Amino acid sequence: MKISMVSEHASPLAALGGVDAGGQNVHVAALSDALARRGHTVTVYTRRDAEDLPARVNVGPRLEVVHVDAGPPVHVPKDELLPYMGDLAEGIAKDWGQRPPDVVHGHFWMSGLAALDAARQAARRDDPQAGPGDDAGYRIPVIQTFHALGTVKRRHQGNEDSSPPQRRWLEPAVGRSADRIIATCSDEVFELKAMGIDTGKVSIAPCGVDLGLFSADGPPAPKPRTHRILSVGRLVPRKGVDLVIRALPHLAAAGFHDVQLLIVGGGAEPGVLHADAEVRRLLELAHELGVAGKVTIQGQVPRGGMPGIFRSADAVVCTPWYEPFGIVPLEAMACGVPVVAAAVGGLQDTVLDHGTGLHVPPRDPEAIAEALAILLGNPGLRAEMGAAGQARARTRYSWDRVAAETEKAYQLAMAEQPATLGMEGAAL
Ligand code: UDP
Numbered sequence: 347m348k349i350s351m352v353s354e355h356a357s358p359l360a361a362l363g364g365v366d367a368g369g370q371n372v373h374v375a376a377l378s379d380a381l382a383r384r385g386h387t388v389t390v391y392t393r394r395d396a397e398d399l400p401a402r403v404n405v406g407p408r409l410e411v412v413h414v415d416a417g418p419p420v421h422v423p424k425d426e427l428l429p430y431m432g433d434l435a436e437g438i439a440k441d442w443g444q445r446p447p448d449v450v451h452g453h454f455w456m457s458g459l460a461a462l463d464a465a466r467q468a469a470r471r472d473d474p475q476a477g478p479g480d481d482a483g484y485r486i487p488v489i490q491t492f493h494a495l496g497t498v499k500r501r502h503q504g505n506e507d508s509s510p511p512q513r514r515w516l517e518p519a520v521g522r523s524a525d526r527i528i529a530t531c532s533d534e535v536f537e538l539k540a541m542g543i544d545t546g547k548v549s550i551a552p553c554g555v556d557l558g559l560f561s562a563d564g565p566p567a568p569k570p571r572t573h574r575i576l577s578v579g580r581l582v583p584r585k586g587v588d589l590v591i592r593a594l595p596h597l598a599a600a601g602f603h604d605v606q607l608l609i610v611g612g613g614a615e616p617g618v619l620h621a622d623a624e625v626r627r628l629l630e631l632a633h634e635l636g637v638a639g640k641v642t643i644q645g646q647v648p649r650g651g652m653p654g655i656f657r658s659a660d661a662v663v664c665t666p667w668y669e670p671f672g673i674v675p676l677e678a679m680a681c682g683v684p685v686v687a688a689a690v691g692g693l694q695d696t697v698l699d700h701g702t703g704l705h706v707p708p709r710d711p712e713a714i715a716e717a718l719a720i721l722l723g724n725p726g727l728r729a730e731m732g733a734a735g736q737a738r739a740r741t742r743y744s745w746d747r748v749a750a751e752t753e754k755a756y757q758l759a760m761a762e763q764p765a766t767l768g769m770e771g772a773a774l
Pocket of ligand 1: 362363364367368369370372578579580610611612645646647648649652671672673674675677
């Protein structure tokens with residue numbers, strides 16, 4: 347199959363841990379790689395966000411990344427990228443030329459717009475007689491993975507949500523116009539239904555974990571204290587890292603004093619940690635609570651450095667306000683480390699309560715401390731949960747398995763040849 351991926355802000359080649367570089371980058375990179383290994387030819391289209399990027403990067407056999415000129419060639423926050431989606435679509439359709447792909451797969455709502463638009467342009471080219479809005483016979487099937495939904499973001503972030511207002515109507519329109527949607531967890535299917543999207547065209551395929559990289563075999567990074575609690579991710583308030591800092595005094599009251607909370611991620615740019623407002627907020631909070639000596643913010647860590655850090659942890663804590671999927675708990679499980687997870691979104695599917703970790707209610711520092719106290723005080727339980735996590739990661743979440751499920755969604759979309767061309771109601 348010839349597959350085009352569209353990932354407007356999240357390049358598979360980007361460094362991870364910045365505000366807009368996390369799970370989507372990992373997902374697009376690993377899924378594309380796994381599909382290419384299965385024999386498909388995959389091109390990932392992303393926006394050129396630096397002047398010196400080559401037009402095409404050959405990543406491996408049958409896998410390349412194409413940087414499309416769309417907007418200024420510098421980093422632009424993802425919530426300001428909407429005006430450039432027309433150019434992105436045009437660049438993609440131009441690159442396809444006379445050899446369009448069998449499917450185009452959009453990642454995040456704005457890439458969905460660009461994917462639909464590019465597919466429409468290619469169909470018109472295929473039928474020169476077709477006027478604007480005409481339904482030509484052929485169209486490239488469009489598959490959409492949202493990664494995150496505006497409805498959920500608004501519910502949790504309210505006025506803090508910096509998404510463009512158009513997301514309110516364009517995101518559901520992408521959902522209605524795409525031929526097939528891939529939800530990454532069961533919770534997302536309910537959200538899609540509430541958005542008015544026909545769940546008959548929704549397939550579920552989770553995110554995966556790189557089992558070659560993340561495993562319990564290998565040396566752990568050194569840890570300076572008896573216990574290490576680990577938090578990994580983009581440092582944005584909704585990830586709830588402050589809740590883990592707030593749990594530390596409760597943990598001390600429960601008798602666990604020699605504890606380090608290691609926070610990986612953050613930093614506006616690698617090496618410029620204190621320029622990051624969220625880093626400053628978290629450190630101030632730690633000072634206020636008298637736990638600054640226990641908190642280390644490490645900044646962005648490249649992929650290769652992550653497994654050793656996971657292995658050095660007694661527990662990984664993931665307590666976001668909400669979580670569309672969450673790859674970090676899978677990485678922890680694959681490395682044999684139990685996870686304390688807020689019972690939200692995809693974390694309810696990945697982390698088995700009392701199996702591979704412990705669930706806690708959202709936004710509850712005392713519950714986080716209680717769960718951590720159970721794990722830190724019980725090495726046998728940690729080992730048991732760690733082993734169960736490894737087994738679960740291996741059997742359910744290999745990227746090869748995720749790619750096979752994604753492939754099925756592509757085949758369904760190709761079999762149900764789309765009837766309509768239009769991106770209803772959408773104007774960029
Ligand atoms: N990550 C990383 N280095 C960092 C911070 C994060 O490699 O400094 C990776 C992390 O290991 C995971 C991804 O970024 O693979 C974050 O994905 P997740 O789905 O947990 O969160 P999202 O970014 O999608 O909100």
